Amino acid sequence: IVIGSGPNRISQGVEFDYGAVKSILSLKTLGYEAIMVNSNPETVSTDFDISDKLYFEPVTLEHVSNIVSAEKPEGIIIQFSGQTGQNMASGLSKIFQNIVMGTKPEDIYRIEERTIFSKTLKSLGIKQPDYIEVSNINELEEKIRGISLPVIIRSSFIIGGRAMDIIYSYDILIERVKELFIDRPGSPVLVSRYLKNATEIDVDFISSGKKSVIAGISVHIEEAGTHSGDATMVLGPDRIDKKTLNRIQDIVEKMRVNFNLSGLSNLQIAIKDNEIYVIELNARSSRSIPFVAKATGINWVDYGIKAMLGIAPDIEYSEPKSFFIKVPVFPFKRFRDMDVILGPEMKSTGEAMCCGETFQESMSKVIRIMKRDFKLKSVIITVNDMDKDEAIKIGRKLDKKGVKIYATPGTYSALKGAGIGATVVYRVKDLRSPGISEIIRNEDISMIINTPSESYGSIRDGFSIRNLGIKKDIPLITNIRFASELVDSILSGKGTQIRELGDYQ
Template identity: 40%
Template sequence: MPKNNSIKSVLIIGSGPIIIGQACEFDYAGSQAALSLKDEGIEVSIINSNPATIMTDKVIADHVYLLPLTVASIEEILKERKIDAVLPTMGGQTALNLAIEAEERGIWEKYGVQIIGVDTAAIEKTENREAFRQLMVDIGIGVAKSKIANSFLEGKEAAQQIGFPLVIRPSYTLGGYGGGFVHKKEDFDAALSHGLQASPTHEVLIEQAVIGWKEYELELLRDNKDNVIIICSIENFDPMGIHTGDSITVAPAMTLSDRCYQDMRNQAIKMMRAIGNFAGGCNVQFSVNPEDESIIAIEINPRVSRSSALASKATGYPIAKIAAKLAIGYNLDELENQITKTTSAYFEPTLDYVIVKIPRWNFDKFKGANTELGLQMKSVGEVMAIGRSFIEALQKACQSLEIGRAGLGSDGKQNRNIEDIMHKLEHPSWDRLFAIKDAFRMGVPLESIRKVTKIDRWFLNQIQELATLEQELKRYSLNNIPKDFFINMKQKGFSDIQIAWILGNVTEDEVYDRRKELGINRVYKMVDTCAAEFPAKTPYFYSTYDGENESIPSNKKKIIVLGSGPNRIGQGIEFDYSCVHGLMAANEEGYEAIMVNCNPETVSTDFNMADKLYFEPVFWEHVREIIELEKPEGVIVQLGGQTALKMAEKLHEKGIKIIGTSYSNMDIAEDRGRFSDLLKDLNIPYPKYGVAETAEEAIEVAHEVGYPVLVRPSYVLGGQGMSIVINDEDLEKAVVKLLGDLPGNRVLIDHFLDRAEEAESDAIFDGDDVHIIGLMEHIEPAGIHSGDSFAVLPPFNLSANVIAKMEEYTDKIARALNIRGLMNMQFAVKNEDVYVIEANPRASRTVPFIAKAYDVPYINIATKIMLGTKKLKDFKIERKLEGYAIKEPVFSHHKFPEIQKELGPEMKSTGESIRFIKDLEDPYFIQLYKEKSMYLSK
């Protein structure tokens, strides 16, 4: 059936601010869907409150509404614009819940809008735990023994019938919120109360616990003719008991027998057809008994999910893009394979490589948090790696995590405490994978590890082989390693720095030079969806040490953009937004734009966003060899946050051109001590400070500058490790911990300006002119990290004198640092005095916010200035903001009810929203001040 030509205008509902359980995978899905519909000549409107997304950019949709995700906002849009259909399946649980609420209020019917991509009956069947259980029983699909409860008494009765251990699963929640395992009777009452409160319908499913069973996911697509295809099978490395968002996952499934896979496949298709009459994407989760391979269904999600983004990047099959076309009437056999351009979309991808996803946590931001993993998702992001084998992909994923590891162990950071290791195996947290490797190094038998972890023997065998190879390598010196053995080490994912550490007394560069002498070179393979059966048109590559190189460099001028890696607190989707605009700008200026990144949730790793995509770790060895192959004009590090910026020193050492601000000038800004010296030379006010490399030096400095003091390291993002202390004892503890966590770092001790206001500026400098993108005033006082503060654009309560000083200091510092492109400045204001706190010579969290508020493509402008192809005078910049824009931080503290919620100098927010007000009399603004115990002085 061809597309439904009655649909001429579609509203896509976004997912709002990033929270734990709902991250930027929905920005990717929404962006793909919008572009897919625009290709069909459909007018696309988007509602989303997140300013940091590409989805809310005018390059994606015809009309963008940066409004709160409420029914009132929906109705406001429908009054203004004729909308024929709404697509709610691209915005996670937030979008689905909003679509249901709007339907219950009769909004869609009132304005003649049809829901496409899913129907509310299907949502009800999948989100209502009892309805889902009953449906599975009716169609003959196995489920765990369970009972629904709508009250405390019903819950107690259900527990008595089912017995312990059991699982509590609240209805209509995201990321497993409110759910969990209950192993003992005495823990049940509190867990039940929490689950009932977490569910918006005050309903929970109490279910038999199948802890230790294997867990799998299938990603499916279904069209209007009831054709269903399996896009990807995904196996969880971690057994049942850990939320899939917190599990290491592998694609395709590694330990599944063909018989069991066919049974699972048939059951998934049966489930998808049973939930309702809809066309689009679907995620189905199963549990398999490892003893007899009996299967039970866990849940089904009739929308794109976190796993959909992973499956899309793993296979090259653009699930959201195709799902959007199915939603407007197309069938699978009417659409083309986006990778080959010659075959149909009605096919199931074939993988001749292995994908590994590892979640990224930020427990360091939540002091006192329960870090044990369970049914409630706690990770803030994830990385994906591609290799020819599971173990190669696993090592590459470890290198991608941005946690200072060079792979899976073998890097000097091993745990040698056997009791601690065994505890970590039994109580899974972020580092259990590394504890498994450490256990093998310490000689713990495989079967002992399996009994404790319940992880499949096949996976454990793979990790054990790494420990064996490490011991075998120690028999050699660098100059007598047999070539075949060296190749085997590289094929197993060992980085040069790991090999150097194992050998001892050699450097990473020496290992690199030796393997080059032996002719052991990294090659690049293409992701083509069809295991090379058909030629691919899309340049989408991963590296390995097997076979011929398929990435042939062109003769064009090239620019490489380094991405921001996994999302985490302090470095989120705003940097992916920046990278995407950087790619577009480079392309517009005639360069071949090349992307390097490892985050499967992002738009930057979409196969058609860059001229060439390397889905690789943003890790020095990988970046170095891509540069050697492609020989670009230069590398952009300003757009990928601290991940990309920390590559600057290596690039500088190797003589590789950095596009934009030079390394030496970036180093002045990043090194807290050098930057403060610069402020002194420029006669710009700054808090009294000193630099320390030991706790003793820190105490001396604190006595000199005076308590309270702000303690902070250099070269970090999101206020990592920053704290305010008021005495010697607390200072000593803070500095010792900092230097332990960040060895070799220098600690800056600033006098803390108590009861000061905070403000910031973002600017672009082209070598001649400075353009201040925006000045923002914070609601919260100094001492609260800028990422956790409400920020108002333009300033509302700063005097003309203060604003003039901020502008003057921004100009002075931009020129002194010889910035090319972007710079963010942060100030403390006290008694009309303006103090400079820091300068960041890169894209910041606030640039997308300002760009959306003023409707100016600032990243695009800054990139062209970095490239040297344009000057500020070449742009006509017109700001369109009427009134004020407010950046609202959003937190995920509900995931950690046990922690202190108090904010401080270390950032804790996971995302943000934007809110527009016409004037300062707006009730929202007045209430904001009331809640913050502040007042507005006119």
């Protein structure tokens, strides 16, 4: 029996649906009767001609248990049901003993229970961001002074990054932790230091009883802290050096041995100052597996299924020869009251893949995903203080190419001080002219680069700017790293070539 992810936020189950369908096909090829359990009608896995039997039932412990009792399967595969299946693992194991295939429920619990996982990493000598574990508000107030802001708060067994936040204020931190204790009574909360300006990496790998094989190493363009479903990821040659690759492989092997991993797994790490920090481990298929499989041309789900059945993978990790970029697609045009600032909670509802023989070629195709008929004429730049140095570099490149630059007062002063030509525009609530709202409405703006500040007023003002840009269908960039890479690729002037996917693999 293969368990699907069930109802999820709009389109957020599509990556797991890919895995569920591929797993069903693999099982049938291996001679098994394959049964699908899922209750989401917007999935391929619930098509009647995919599985041998389809149970269109709620993906809950009660309903799944009834199906298992009726079908008496050799095993249940929960690795393609996202967090939903992980949360059912212990319950299924208590009722049916050794029924869960892949990583066992007791090991899943040790991974998903954040405090146990963090203590295990410490015992293995694997670095992780500084953290404190709190079970009540009194503990938080006692311990919080020992960790510097900003921090990320995490509860256990969460779906799509929900109940996760980056916090910049002690008062807001206490408020959010109180909410988590009310929402998830009895569950401890992990408060860990947010690694500023770190590079986040997703490592997808296959484990059997004897070995682990890395399927793909996807490097985020945005800094650590953006949900992997929302991050722009790059899979390509030379994105990490040989020494870092060896260290990642060593950590993967330690994870396999210590947590008895079997099947597919996903490791999220951050690199800062040449140090590798483990953020989290998922003992299941991740949202990046379809991307990795499509980019490499390898059916990694099939290898994962075979590994669960005791067949060791007869393949080794190899870097792709071309560059592949996973680009998230967001629903902000339809949900106008939703802010586009990215963080640990997932907001995207789809993704696209851009391919190129070089990184710049693949990046140059990204802007066509954002706006098909894009032409670079003028740009609005309004960034927080931490991003002003990078904004100056971007502004200098744009100015050199004759692109008209508009900037809000703080950013304008930084650009002017660096000798970059720009026109000042005033914030939404400022009565002076020209106002930024007026410029967005009346001028032919090609792109808005707006990185939010942590202060409440700045976020609120930025929301108005971002909302206006979305209404006018202007590409909106809220991350300075991504803005820098995108501007470089656009200004390179290299034309894009369209080839068969297989030509890039």
